[in-house]
Amino acid sequence: MGTYIPHTDDEVESMLAFLGLSSVADLFAVVPEALKLQRRLELADGVGEPDVLARMEGFADQNRARSDRLVCFAGGGAYDHEIPSVTRALAGRSEFVTSYTPYQPEVAQGVLQAVFEYQTMVARLAGLPVANASLYDGGSAAVEAVNLGVAASGRETVWVSAGIHPHWRQMLVTCAAGTGHRIETIPLVDGVTRWPDDDAHLDHPPGVLMVGYPNYLGCIEDLAEARAVCDRTGALLVVGADPVAAGLLKSPGAWGADVVVGEGQVFGTTLGFGGPYLGLFACDLGQVRRLPGRLVGETSDVDGRRSYVTTLRAREQDIRREKATSNVCTNQTLMAVTAAVQLGWLGTSGLVELARRCAQATRYARDALLALDRVAAFAHAPVLREFAVRLPIPAAVAVERMADAGFLAGIPLGEDFDDGEHGLLISVTERRTREEIDAYVTALDKAVAS
Amino acid sequence: MGTYIPHTDDEVESMLAFLGLSSVADLFAVVPEALKLQRRLELADGVGEPDVLARMEGFADQNRARSDRLVCFAGGGAYDHEIPSVTRALAGRSEFVTSYTPYQPEVAQGVLQAVFEYQTMVARLAGLPVANASLYDGGSAAVEAVNLGVAASGRETVWVSAGIHPHWRQMLVTCAAGTGHRIETIPLVDGVTRWPDDDAHLDHPPGVLMVGYPNYLGCIEDLAEARAVCDRTGALLVVGADPVAAGLLKSPGAWGADVVVGEGQVFGTTLGFGGPYLGLFACDLGQVRRLPGRLVGETSDVDGRRSYVTTLRAREQDIRREKATSNVCTNQTLMAVTAAVQLGWLGTSGLVELARRCAQATRYARDALLALDRVAAFAHAPVLREFAVRLPIPAAVAVERMADAGFLAGIPLGEDFDDGEHGLLISVTERRTREEIDAYVTALDKAVAS
Amino acid sequence: MTEPAVSADGGAPGGKANSAPLLGRAAEPTLFELSHPGRRAWSFRTSGIPEVPIDQLVPEGHRREEPVPLAEVSERDLVAHFTRLSHRQFSVDLGAYPLGSCTMKYNPKVCDTVAGLPGLAGVHPGAPASLTQGWLALLVELEETLCEITGMAAATLQPAAGAAGELTGLLLMRAWHEARGSVRHKVIIPDSAHGTNPASVTLGGYEVITVPSDDRGCVDMEALATVLDEDVAGIMLTNPNTLGLFEEDIAAIATAVHEVGGLLYYDGANLNAILGVVRPGDMGFDIVHMNLHKTFATPHGGGGPGAGPVAVSERLVPFLPGPRAVRVESADQSPVYEWMTPPQSIGRMHTWHGNALVLARALAYIVANGGDGLRQIAETAVLNANWIRQRLTGTYDVPFDRPCMHEVVLSVRTIKQAHGVRALDVAKRLLEEGFHAPTVYFPLIVDEALMIEPTETESPQTLEALAQSLERIAHEANSHEEGWMAEFPHETPVRRVDEARAARTLVPTFDARG
């Protein structure tokens, strides 16, 4: 069995003696006998590390969709981007991995400074002045953004573009059951949001607008229009941004976004079956006291040395309790540190190059696919590193067939989209080569033939 | 291309300007033009990390004998022992990996103390009072032991048991071309060394005896007899010991060994196609000034704090130059640190358990194999975690066939041993399960059938 | 050459190891100060893809004119920077971290290996169940295991941390009541509760009703009775509570809450104390969240990631978030796994399936320990905490002088009254002794609280060293003039930091520096 308890039997005995107890069971004398579990847990006996690994490798082996077995063309909010050895090595340092929230800044400058640098980089990507120390994932960041937006606007109606990730939209609805927010979905037309153009006399004018940039279908939305709707209605503009797109596209902040949220997995975190990921959250200074999650600020120590510390704690639940703006405590700091390392590795030119390569590869793949007889465009708006196609067969069937050809073909759009059953969302990152794309196109052509 | 040079073009230019040079080529003005390479190196252009990895993975993929593809029953000086995650994690810490020889002890206490602990543990395993900070591998340790023994005894004749690893013996002979030592091989009889019993009137009495414990065939040699020969002839006794055997067998030091050498790969170092490995070296205090390689000693700093430093430097080549007892400079410190971690992980009881499990597995496999009609014992002396069998077909052929069945069957004894062509050396470590052994026995039975 | 700019902290910027703490305690420059235009570390795969001009790629108007300014550093400087930062950070791997309520136990390295397995880490979450059977099987096994441990019927693995679990639980509570046509507005929590509890209650759309603790540190049963009515949706408790004390009246509480039609929510932050000994389900709880990052040793990562699965009793199963991985039987009887969304599901609490790699770590940890091993964890955690309690009784105040569970809350009140030394001072002083500080000023109901959770992975020798340090500190408090202790720490990478200034003059990014 596992050997993580250091105590020898002798030691346990002398400790019990020190406590005046005669057995370990006595430690639980305060627990009413009737409640105690009168049997052993029905779990297998513990095993040593090699057996543990064998068990876990057994699970791993049953996953056909491993990126070392299927070439990944799936995106939809989780992307197969390059993770260099250096990111793994640095973010994996045990000082970062095995510490906790920097409650004692004197011995936590490592994590604090890394998060401060992360905040700076996320703010710059968003084009906004402040970013927090992370949220759970893109979806939870979206939920927090809506909570902030409703609080700031004082209006409970939220207009969410249908181009927002369907899972995020589900989370918004789920959480709205508690907050009472009114989530209204605004439909897409040919891949981009068609905002209501007559919103002058609404019963429930929106407090928040949320739009993707690019959106779930990969399409680049017109943020100027969204901003105009906000200006008209007095809503806050929340942009769900793909942070990789910032390599080529104007920042959401430049378009007038009030809050920017996003999925930070793209910066150095493995696909990992969906988690742990990284919720990005940036906003305007005016909203900083409503900012969910932790925030690191610069200050100095008693000797005047530059130091970092978590700040504006008064927002947090350990101080404000029921009046807190958010209940987030443990967040995704390690992924934030990972993103700081990865963004340091990319640097100014690398982010541009990353986005450019994604866009080139996507363009190449999209052109080739749309040249096939049996494949049609799902939408026509410009895209960056992701696009949807319409297949002559159900997309789920195509995915199964493509797996046999060695590809994870993409994400079926499914019921969240009109005619989604035949829609396949395809992402082409900078890791895909021409050879892989050519082979993919040939395979898909064959897969949809029958 | 690789991006490990930080300099931008601008920086190079301003640095050149500072030096009063107009081009990088000017830096090499001192190199006679006629000698300069007048072309580019005929090497491929540099590539980025993902391409590097793809290239190297291409090589890796062509190795059928990977331990993740073939179940390993091969030993012969390199063993498939458990390497826990903790050993990899700790020995892989970059402070250990990217530092050099602790020339500045004030900032090298980490490596120095780890090596001090390593020396302590190796000395205890050997049953001798002092061990060095590592040599290249078992074979180089054997060479150094002979050099020390000849210097100490003043006699150039070395009796080497034929049970010493054949590669070590080749190295002894190779290096003897320089030192002029006379290497004489003493044959085995049924697996153990038959020392000359009439050595009273030799022309060249031996200065050194070297014997394996257990020896290459896995057999446990009678060290009392070897010691007796040494006592009679005045030779030093050098034991090439399998350090794992120390879990069950008396230490060589207890048998009167003057020098103990061994291969330390077994303590946490991967098979790695034979390197980097770890040469273990321990000796008596009387020989410490002839000790090859580095030695760490405890001392104190100016404030009286316990400290460690490389000591008795006067033995080393940077001080003694041509009078040095050895030329070893860079050694295998990282593997020594690895061994310290691994031995810390094993601890007193783990080493016993490791040896015991090896011995049990070996016994089980050997009994099953010898029960086969077509497999015979190669030697009958008692063994620990390795033994040789005689097959009805060439062992090399059996190894090829067994690979198709999913096993690395062992090491053919080959020409180094009488009738070695049909001899197969099989090692069964604690990592082998009953299932694997049973399958191996069945497969071998089949493989040797035709 | 042009002299490189001199950094804010003096000295030339660049790869100088001026922050390796073994070499002095100068500050580490930010990555932005190490940056030099044109430098880079990145490299990508050679793709061979024919390229189109950039203006055909990105629609005019959307294209940004200037790249986002990030740091520009070499791989070498990147490595040096973050390695030096790591040397300015305390961690479990460096020493004991008795941070109460956080269960900073040792995290076995084998779990890092598990989280890095290509067959787990390299799987896209949007791949269909048919291609991810291994992951679904793993999730099902973990769910079943957690149910056995908590005594519940089923669980969702989606919540990414404890607080997310709390909200999930409250939404389940709401959905359950609503499905029964019952509209309720209040949730009860004790005054000793963790701050996430009231915050979650609010987000769940309920009003927080606080019940006081009695003089034994447990829920005041009389006060509870006065707030219990048909408008109470439920009660949130952690047991042992945040004082490290077992709520002995839990059965009575359960009966009382159930009688008014309310549900019992178990905050599992303290589950480490009772593994295999007593189960929330058997105590009468209906909803249980677990902090896998605490109890099941997945490292805290400097503040996360965690994982906060929520297990529920039979009647709440139909409301669980979806999709859930479930085992179904295939034609040939070997198990097949599918995604299933419960009929009355509250919806979705995570973009994907939860913090999957954290879940895998937790399962590996449970597999390693086995059932009996888990019980031994609880036993040893409780033993360690009681040993510390007993050992320090007399040295510090013990507000509730009875056997504790896995953690103990001490108080510095007497020392403060006599010498002006506060819990904060003790914490800072302890940092310099080589330990992380305990949790201070929590739970709120104890004055000058020091909340010590040794965990089961600290040896008796470590406890002894910790006790000696805390004794030394108490002795120092009694033997030095006021203010002496407030000067600590001296030797840490930075000394006491000005938190007030940080809040007053907010500098949340490098760009906001004055």
Add this chain to the structure above:
Amino acid sequence: MTEPAVSADGGAPGGKANSAPLLGRAAEPTLFELSHPGRRAWSFRTSGIPEVPIDQLVPEGHRREEPVPLAEVSERDLVAHFTRLSHRQFSVDLGAYPLGSCTMKYNPKVCDTVAGLPGLAGVHPGAPASLTQGWLALLVELEETLCEITGMAAATLQPAAGAAGELTGLLLMRAWHEARGSVRHKVIIPDSAHGTNPASVTLGGYEVITVPSDDRGCVDMEALATVLDEDVAGIMLTNPNTLGLFEEDIAAIATAVHEVGGLLYYDGANLNAILGVVRPGDMGFDIVHMNLHKTFATPHGGGGPGAGPVAVSERLVPFLPGPRAVRVESADQSPVYEWMTPPQSIGRMHTWHGNALVLARALAYIVANGGDGLRQIAETAVLNANWIRQRLTGTYDVPFDRPCMHEVVLSVRTIKQAHGVRALDVAKRLLEEGFHAPTVYFPLIVDEALMIEPTETESPQTLEALAQSLERIAHEANSHEEGWMAEFPHETPVRRVDEARAARTLVPTFDARG
């Protein structure tokens, strides 16, 4: 309970983080002091093998009575111990390490990934060529690459480090002479040579003949002429030499040595300076060793492992150690690799095939850089060294005032004469500035030598910081009373250590402690 023993350094032994340098500078106990009987960290695979009684396993008499006493610690304490030790260790990853002759450049992390690939790291060295084609192909490609870089015909990859390469080269020299029936006794080396050269010459069975350097720091051609005769087996040179200077007369030296029938041996420790610029083979060398751990960025590992392949010209190929991996053509023309031992092979220099994973790292590094990248390495390394030389001229003595190659040797002589500050003091003072010290007192022919090798991976900013620190130190030497500098370092994990005591009272193991 019994009070745990108090450790030698005071305080209770155990997991106390009393040595995390960010928390003070107390010593870290040894693993033996952390040990407690009965504790353990190990676990093995469940094998299911039926067992026989121990006395049937091990012959009586051979069986040991007491287990070897090792440390007995928990995994948790093991981790804490070695993590804390790592915090007491400077490294390239923490900062600049301008240790002359050692080429402490940045080691790309991708090479760590390469060395950990299961398909390379998990291969048994005794597996036949048919099952290890990938490894053989890798070795052949590396050999060919190294030959192109050095201008040689073939190479052995067996030697595990530079010194092993030297001995290999000398044995090759000997074999070659012997094969021609020529018995020679002497090998010439310059007085500036590294200590391994004379030691290797002796082990090769030759007498060392030292030639002095002239006033330009190069081999004194006249002195060389006087020692050259038919008894000279060869000469060992490094070029650039250990002063960082290029031996401009190398062609003349080669001619002279070859004329008496001797061979030229190239000590490749300084190959980093000339990659792609000039090749040892083209300079007339017959035998070349390389230090892959220096030039090709495989990390030094606290003192190793390294790799010291030896490349030779055509006429020496038949003598190379064996077996060597070679490419042969198969029936279907795809390459096949085999082991081949050269006909007149000197034998074997490594138990297996050399430090294979180090070789793989080096190849990965070469592939990353490519041919032009290697040349750029040399150019930048030389640029950096000359910049430092120029910058510090006037501050320190520059014994040989001419352009240097990849490293520069300065001297503290003038400062020492004026203020009693030695090279050692400068080195120790620099440690506290956050840099590793340069090599001191080598080469032996320079008084109070400071040998600085910045390497190409240090940025101009880092060089500037290093230069400023060295200037500050020179200034301090001039402005403080004698002895002030000798007090440094103050802030390192330990201060100056008593080396004399270590040698006088030898304590080479924990058991030898008094």
